[in-house]
Amino acid sequence: MTNHTEADSTNVRVIAVDERTDVAIEHLRLSDGRTLEYSDTGSNYQDTINAHHGTPGTGSPMDYELANAAELGICLIYPTRPGYASSSRHPGRSVASVANDIKELLDHLEITRCASYGTSGGGPHALACGALLPDRVVAVASISGVGAYGQDDLDFLEGMGEDNLDEFGLALQLK
Secondary structure (H helix, E strand, C coil): CEEEEEECCCEEEEEEECCCCEEEEEEEECCCCCEEEEEECCCCCCCEEEEECCCCCCCCCCHHHHHHHHHHCCEEEEECCCCCCCCCCCCCCCHHHHHHHHHHHHHHHCCCCEEEEEEHHHHHHHHHHHHHCCCCEEEEEEECCCCCCCCCCCCCCCCCCHHHHHHHHHHHHHC
16 A cells, blocks of 8 residues: 655645555545545546444445445545544534535535435434535435434434444443
8 A cells, every 4th residue: 555645725635545446535624724534536526425434433435335436436425523533523513513514525525416324323414414405415324323312212222233232331431
């Protein structure tokens, strides 16, 4: 794997190159001064899917996502949520606040429309983008999306697999 770095006043682009594909790990300076890390699989922004990673995770696409995007000829943009990898923390953020970050990313890439999906903890973020950016996000999917934590009528851990129970259970103890 080799790295190539390009920089200007708002971005640093690092392209990690291996025998499978070129995946650009980029950094966008947002209007509030924070940094948003994201992966970008191509330049065909006509057909774009915005993916939201699970919890925990980062905006690095899985091999099957890369293969599917390449086979279908679509661009996959995969932002890393605030506080993960090299995306700046966003104190006081809500799930809904991700829509502003995604709008800035879409504007930066000159993407007028996209579909959006999220897995696990990314599901609510994809739904927020669909609800708050209806002129930009034309379809939304939440795949095994988590529910709201702290609701009296919802057992947040119900139905989770053993590994998730262990991880989320430990995280909730740290709270």
